[in-house]
Amino acid sequence: MAVDYSLYLVTDSGLVPPGTTLEEQVEKAIKGGVTLVQLREKDTETKDFIKKAKKIHDLTKKAGIPLLINDRLDVALAIDAEGVHIGQEDIDVATARKLLGPDKIIGISVTYVSEATKAVEDGADYLGVGAVYDTSTKIPKNPPIGISGLRKILSYLSSVKTYIPAVAIGSVNLATARNVMHLSAVPGRSLDGIAVVSAIIASADPESTSREMLNMVKEAPYWMSVINDRTPSAILNDIPALLAKVQEEGPLVHQLINRVAINFAANVTLAIGASPVMSENIPEFGDLASVPSSSLLVNMNSAVPESLDRYIAATTKYNLQLRPVVLDPVGAGFSSLRREAVKTLLNRAHFDIIKGNEGEIFTVAGETSSMRGVDSTGNSTIEKKVHIAEGLATKEKTIVVMTGPQDIISDGLTTFVLSNGHEYLSHITASGCVLGSILAACSVVSKEDRFLAAVAAVLMFTIAAERAAVAPGVRGPGTFIPVLLDELYILKQMCANNDSSWLEQARIERYLLTT
Numbered sequence: 320m321a322v323d324y325s326l327y328l329v330t331d332s333g334l335v336p337p338g339t340t341l342e343e344q345v346e347k348a349i350k351g352g353v354t355l356v357q358l359r360e361k362d363t364e365t366k367d368f369i370k371k372a373k374k375i376h377d378l379t380k381k382a383g384i385p386l387l388i389n390d391r392l393d394v395a396l397a398i399d400a401e402g403v404h405i406g407q408e409d410i411d412v413a414t415a416r417k418l419l420g421p422d423k424i425i426g427i428s429v430t431y432v433s434e435a436t437k438a439v440e441d442g443a444d445y446l447g448v449g450a451v452y453d454t455s456t457k458i459p460k461n462p463p464i465g466i467s468g469l470r471k472i473l474s475y476l477s478s479v480k481t482y483i484p485a486v487a488i489g490s491v492n493l494a495t496a497r498n499v500m501h502l503s504a505v506p507g508r509s510l511d512g513i514a515v516v517s518a519i520i521a522s523a524d525p526e527s528t529s530r531e532m533l534n535m536v537k538e539a540p541y542w543m544s545v546i547n548d549r550t551p552s553a554i555l556n557d558i559p560a561l562l563a564k565v566q567e568e569g570p571l572v573h574q575l576i577n578r579v580a581i582n583f584a585a586n587v588t589l590a591i592g593a594s595p596v597m598s599e600n601i602p603e604f605g606d607l608a609s610v611p612s613s614s615l616l617v618n619m620n621s622a623v624p625e626s627l628d629r630y631i632a633a634t635t636k637y638n639l640q641l642r643p644v645v646l647d648p649v650g651a652g653f654s655s656l657r658r659e660a661v662k663t664l665l666n667r668a669h670f671d672i673i674k675g676n677e678g679e680i681f682t683v684a685g686e687t688s689s690m691r692g693v694d695s696t697g698n699s700t701i702e703k704k705v706h707i708a709e710g711l712a713t714k715e716k717t718i719v720v721m722t723g724p725q726d727i728i729s730d731g732l733t734t735f736v737l738s739n740g741h742e743y744l745s746h747i748t749a750s751g752c753v754l755g756s757i758l759a760a761c762s763v764v765s766k767e768d769r770f771l772a773a774v775a776a777v778l779m780f781t782i783a784a785e786r787a788a789v790a791p792g793v794r795g796p797g798t799f800i801p802v803l804l805d806e807l808y809i810l811k812q813m814c815a816n817n818d819s820s821w822l823e824q825a826r827i828e829r830y831l832l833t834t
């Protein structure tokens with residue numbers, strides 16, 4: 320029997336809403352598209368368990384989908400279920416196989432690569448991997464593994480000769496399902512589906528919840544695709560229209576941004592024709608994320624727990640609506656608090672663009688970095704920097720912008736090195752932060768091509784800086800700042816008037832790693 324693991328419903332009678340029954344909830348979920356059911360009854364007497372299992376089995380048989388029984392081989396045998404799911408503390412796979420024979424499905428819960436390795440050697444039919452996040456439906460034995468933990472298992476599975484299906488479990492719900500499913504993919508391997516407990520069992524409308532979750536599993540989000548064969552000249556051609564579109568659409572750029580940068584960022588956002596909104600109020604994030612032309616900038620200000628909760632709340636809303644999110648991991652490398660905050664964020668959220676200086680990007684990529692406060696003190700070779708940027712872009716399905724005297728922009732497949740800008744930018748505060756605002760604005764009007772959006776944003780900012788630095792009356796960082804705003808405003812107007820002459824001073828080339 321070919322099993323479809325896309326949407327795997329795991330039951331828990333204790334979570335059924337009042338006024339309905341487990342059978343009714345399962346029936347509705349099956350209508351909504353659940354592809355596999357596991358009956359998990361921890362505190363039910365054997366007699367009642369078998370009775371319940373029979374009823375649920377009638378439903379799954381009618382729908383032509385398998386029913387697996389959690390832990391209890393006797394119950395599975397008694398009702399001739401299609402298989403069992405066993406935990407690390409339950410019976411071992413080899414013995415289960417002996418008792419059930421070759422045709423029954425035997426799945427096993429795993430958390431670590433060592434457990435996955437053993438399960439594969441023992442001949443398990445599929446792996447339930449988790450818990451991905453903290454869950455209320457089960458007391459966790461191990462700390463949640465997050466998306467990074469899923470990737471470890473999938474990398475291992477990609478190296479195994481026989482194909483072993485894998486599903487993720489542990490707080491997979493409407494808010495997390497899409498990222499769990501797609502962000503966890505590694506080159507050559509992705510999850511086969513998601514296992515869901517409370518999101519469906521406790522739902523007031525299990526049918527539509529299931530349908531929505533199945534869609535999330537089956538439809539790859541826009542950020543899964545990378546465009547091939549990019550050239551600097553083709554990109555340069557598309558930039559004026561993109562920047563003109565920013566002005567036309569006037570996207571709303573929601574910015575969670577540090578206090579040093581907040582006013583400058585709002586002014587820069589306005590200068591390029593977008594609208595800033597600096598809301599820190601979690602209850603209004605949903606409304607902001609519902610604005611059709613909007614994006615989010617998460618500029619880490621400090622990683623105290625409340626800020627981190629706020630970042631997660633905001634990215635969750637924007638990710639759910641498929642609206643762009645830009646991450647600026649300010650000072651990521653200078654404290655363990657910030658390093659941990661970045662890890663937590665990346666274990667949940669998808670970012671369309673991750674922008675930072677060398678120290679910040681190296682930290683996000685899991686490399687050691689040298690940072691003094693919020694400033695990078697790194698001076699790696701260009702090869703090393705490109706290598707890190709490409710690896711991070713591929714892993715996180717994002718565009719990486721690594722700033723410095725030269726800016727490196729990569730989607731994992733193509734990497735450009737941009738050499739515009741002016742020294743003054745390193746003598747004013749928040750120059751990197753406000754670049755984040757421009758990136759967030761540009762990504763709204765070019766969501767499908769965020770690499771283009773990133774190059775447009777960086778060139779607009781750095782060329783404006785070059786022009787400002789030589790403008791009459793500019794003598795240093797102080798006089799530079801207001802004229803930088805003027806020049807951004809002027810470049811925006813030039814784009815609206817189809818004047819792309821300013822792009823003639825772009826210094827941009829493709830970088831090819833010699834591997």
Ligand SMILES: Nc1ncnc2c1ncn2[C@@H]1O[C@H](COP(=O)(O)OP(=O)(O)OP(=O)(O)O)[C@@H](O)[C@H]1O
Pocket residue numbers: 675676677693694695722723724725726739740741742743744745747748749750751752753754777780781
């Ligand atoms: N020496 C330089 N010459 C030219 N451009 C520069 C120079 N230093 C920085 N820039 C430009 O300034 C912008 C910000 O980059 P930078 O690496 O300074 O960010 P950052 O350290 O995160 O800034 P901040 O922390 O102040 O917000 C980028 O567009 C970059 O190209």
Ligand SMILES: Cc1ncsc1CCO
Pocket residue numbers: 577579580620649693748749750752
């Ligand atoms: C100086 C400073 N400190 C925290 S954030 C910030 C702005 C530059 O990122």
Ligand SMILES: [Mg+2]
Pocket residue numbers: 694744745750751
């Ligand atoms: Mg700087």
